[in-house]
Amino acid sequence: MSLIxxxxxxxxxxxxxxxxxxIFIPTERGGKEVLNEKNSKHLHSQWxxxxxxxxxxxxxxxxxxxxxxxxxxxxxxxxxxxHQSDGLAVFSAPGFFEKYTLPVNFEPYTYISEEFYVKPLVPAMNDDGKFYILAVQLEDVKFYEATRxxxxxxxxxxxxxSRLEERVGFDFKERSLQFRTQHEGGAKTQFHGHGDDQGDTKKEIKQYFRxxxxxxxxxxNRENLPLVVSCQDYLFSIYKDANTYNQLVDEVVKGNPNDTDMLGLHEKALQVAEPYLSEKRHEKLKKYKELSKTENTTSAISDIIPAIYQGKVDTLFIENRAExxxxxxxxxxxxxFSDNHNNSNTSLLNLAAxxxxxxxxxxxxVEHEFMPEKESEVNALFRF
Structure with missing residues (x-):
């Protein structure tokens, strides 16, 4: 299921x-909780x-x-x-209804106001910790969106x-098996006698990958996230040659993707993707700290919100779970400012986000301990 x-x-x-x-609730993907309708019961109690x-x-x-x-x-x-993920977000008003099943671990929360509460959706909106996984074989191809x-x-x-034969024809299988057996043996590629067949096979695999x-x-290309490929090692060099995506991760998740379940695939892919995740966040945090106490940063909400409306804010760090x-x-x-939520006020952090x-x-x-300036629930890095 695609992200928002x-x-x-x-x-x-x-x-x-x-x-x-x-309305936000955490949801279970499977198991006895789903069989016992835990997710629907949770939404019912929240409603x-x-x-x-x-x-x-x-x-x-x-x-x-x-x-x-x-x-x-x-x-x-x-x-x-x-068919659930990690969290469900529901938005309802007279004449309007939307729901999103998302890989975000929401805390149970209900908000009633003149606008919707979208701050918890921020992790699904930015590129922080998100990546793609392509599990590819000659007989099958699967694609995933993932977070940590x-x-x-x-x-x-x-x-x-869905498989190579659909692209190059169904006479491919026997030659493919010979090609795969040779390359999975660990020896360097050598062509003896059947060089034309080997070359044709590689070309057809490349055609499939293209x-x-x-x-x-x-x-x-809509989000330009890191792409991790899971496939047999001998196929990855061919895939890299066919690839045109500029965020392909250079390390492969080795082995047959079918040798593990989806969660196992995620665990292996995350190990490969981790160095590429949160790079942008870390750069912005570093820049904020370098420019801290200058006119290019502020932690004053009374200054931040007008600056947002003027288009001056480049990056906003909001303390998670704060309000x-x-x-x-x-x-x-x-x-x-107000001490509590009532009919005459709103969430300023939701507005800012x-x-x-x-x-x-x-x-x-951002969790409190990682905020650049911890005395405020929101820090802003200005454009300059």
Missing amino acids: NESEFKKLSQFENETCVS IETRKKLKDQGVSDEKIAKIGKPIDALIENRDFWR YSITPVEIDDLTP AIDDGLKDYI VWGRYDHDKMKVS KKTIEMGGDVYL
């Missing part, structure tokens, strides 16, 4: 209504709690029913609950050939 893209994020972040409900809050806020029964109708339908959709903590299959049957590369091109309540007066460019992304900046959720 930028246009979908902006659709959510720009939506406004008198009553918008955002009951949310419905009570709406009632307490004076929202009419009619409006609550409009908001709740698609949520109730989702709770009863057994087929939906059989999850792996999600992506349906690509309509993009690539078809895969071409089919995936538009999809993977700051208040309002922003766009005309006066002034931030006011969605507006920064909308203005083309980067946003990272």
Whole structure:
């Protein structure tokens, strides 16, 4: 299942209504928890709690029913609950409903306001810790989107050939077996007697890999993430020669991808991908620390939010699990603060996150101990 893209994020972040409900729950991928309908029961309990809050806020029964109708339908959709990732995000308002099954470990959370709460989606939006996995064999090809903590299959049957014979013909198998046996033996490639067959076989494998590369091109270039390939070692050099993607990781996950399950594949691929992950985040953190206490950085929320609206913020670091309540007066460019969430205020960190992304900046959720300036829940690196 694909991650949320930028246009979908902006659709959510720009939506406004008198009553918008955002619900986040962690979900189980499989096992007895799924069989026991733990995920749907969790959403049901969150919706009951949310419905009570709406009632307490004076929202009419009619409006609550409009908001709740698609949520109730989702709770009863057994087929939906059989295909989950690590977290579910639900967004509902009168006349609007969206849901996202994402490889993000959400904490249970409900938010009621005039806008949707999109801050927890930030890890799914930036390139921090995300990468692709291509598991390729001559008889099969699979593709995944992954993070450090999850792996999600992506349906690509309509993009690539599912096996080599579809590209080069079904007389290939016998020559392929001979070629593979020679190359998996560990000896350097030598051609004795059957040189033409060996050369033809390699060309046909390369043709197959080029078809895969071409089919995936538009999809993977949207985010330009590291691509890790899992295949037998003798195939990887041919794949590298056929590849045109500029973020291909130079180390292969060796062996037949079918020798392990999806989680095992993820574990091996993560070991290969780890040096390439979070590179951008680390560079931005380093730059912030280098420029700390200069006019190019600030940790004052009252300065940060007006600067975001002016397009001055390059990167925003937001403390994960933190919250700051208040309002922003766009005309006066002034931030006011509140002690608690109520009908007259909003999440200033949610506002900062969605507006920064909308203005083309980067946003990272950071644990408290890794914030550049820990006395504030948000730090900004300005464009210069």
